[in-house]
Amino acid sequence: MYNLLRRLLFCFPTETVHHFSMNMMKLGCSVGAIRKSIATQFAPSNGALSRELFGLQFKNPVGLAAGFDKNALYLTELEALGFGFVEIGTVTPKPQAGNEKPRLFRLPKDKALINRMGFNNDGVNVVAQRLKEWREKQLATGNRQLASRNEGIPNSNRPAQTEDTHSPLTIDHSRLIIGGNIGKNKVTPNEDAWKDYEICFRALFDCVDYFVVNVSSPNTPGLRELQEKDSLRKILSHLQTINQQESGTETDRKPKPILLKIAPDLTPQQIDDVIDLALEIKLDGLVATNTTISREQLHTTDAELQAIGAGGLSGAPVRLRSTEIVKYIHQKTNGQIPVIASGGIFTAEDAKEKLAAGASLVQVWTGFVYEGPAIVKNICSGLSTNRP
Template sequence: MYPLARPLLFGLDAERAHGLTLQALDWAHARAPSLLPSTPAPLPTRAFGLEFPNPVGLAAGLDKDGAHIDALLALGFGFIEIGTVTPRPQPGNPAPRLFRLPRHRAVINRMGFNNGGVDVLVRNVERARRSGPGLLGINIGKNKDTPNAIAAGDYMYGLSRVYGLADYVTINISSPNTAGLRELQEEQQLRQLVGTLREEQERLGAKHGRRVPMLVKIAPDLSERDIEACARVLGELQVDGVIATNTTTSREGVEGDRLADQAGGLSGAPLLARSTTVLRMMRTRLPESIPLVGVGGILSGADAVAKFAAGATLVQCYSGLVYRGPGLVGECVEAIRRRRFAPSRGSLPPDA
């Protein structure tokens, strides 16, 4: 159905189309599930001590309040990540704040962590049926008006509120749309913040009787020196995983587009090369015990395979869904399956 719907959606403001798409998914899931794509055959993948039904996930940002969990899981994702959610509600940045660049298969957003606050998300997660095998990640951030000096308090509160509901939790310190947030990736601030959250994670694990993995999401705009420092800190603190990467402030690959000067983070096809480079660099610098999630620029099964070749254990997509629709999920799963079970070089053909 998506090839028929896309021209209509692209005729609307991008944020309005986003909302209508989620409403349509909810309707189809509840009343006409045959309209949804068929679920990919299982491709079990283990990471962070969790068993994922397949390694293709939905990146954070599509469903900030967790209001569409069941419909999104019905699209065949092995896992979905909701949020980013903040302790208190906030409206985000003024509209318009979401822009498509069709010629480049790209998106620019400056949403600014618009969400109803963590209490709303918790209620939505508690109401979700979650009848399928897909796992749930929850992405947490700080409120816009919380100074970095006390940002740990926002993250600790968010972690404590969602801990009992999530299969894993992601710490978002890499969005370009909250002023000063990326400064938390600086080595000393990162060590202090993540160290504090690791202690809270262990305390919550003892309280709840189960350990929920904690991941950190990084930016694609880090220098090589910053990547080395980041990997050193995250490795020493033994985080459970790293998501590489968030959106970029660079406009490489979209030069000359009439929307290229819009403020915000760029995602989609132009991000693929840079995000995959950062992924590869992190893989060579982190301990093998810390899995990586590759995200950024996946618009085909081949793009997903490129992330695995660079060292990913799981992948996520978001902007690719805007241009390809939910059929992208199954395409990526099947491409990864072919790569996983491809005969090794030099082996005999099956009928030899």
């Protein structure tokens, strides 16, 4: 069914279709019966795939990578589709429009996308408020479900109510884990980049479950220079300091897991530098990998690629390189640094490949576009038959 729908959708501009599809999904999910029907059809039901990482309980290991829901607009809809976690962003301190359109392109011959979005987002304050409202709504829904379930049960036997806004109570499934992917504004010089990451970190601290520092997008000029060891140390060590300050026994706030997202284009020496730094400042994990600037071994013609122009390539062509990096990190650290694998995941076999290489969780993005709304259920079904 989705193959037919995809053929129709692919007749229209990529970014336009993305927003149209998700807004239609949002409209449908605004009706409780439709939302429940979508969840019944697409959400995995196997609780055996639940796993704990970073002190968080993920209902399944399949997440949605940053860039799909930049502004935290579609969390309810993505939860209905069964995602175990969703990474919002990349979010920057100030709103920015991103690069000129068109800036998102399909490469159907390669099952790939090229994007040069440029961190377009509503700004951290707007996104933080949106996340707070979503959390409150989730908590209220969970408590209503609990009240309904408790009808007729003596008070002494009732489960306790929860006041933790980070753990909305639900009856049928565990909650959706939210990651916050943070970056710098385009106009911020690299020497001041640490300030942008601090602003985003503080603003989102009470709104997300974990953070991902994005210095690996190819679509913000000079951003990838921040992957050099000294630049990274300045940003990440500063965030770790704030992490301890924001938490404390007086408020019962715990430090948030901090991860770093790296590019697939790093050299072995650069990856070693990232590993050394991650161990030195006690990063909680790495996300491997972002999009690539490589255009090697594509079926799309050179003329088509030149017409598209610059941008990060994602999808099937990145699969092997992403897996290589996941495996390298896992072996180099003896599994000391958890890795969320991202890059070329379309099927359960792709996910198994990443998990076998040492990944703890996986993320999809381009695969979601090509495989459709059943991707999480299909991957989880495949993992259930032969769990890594």
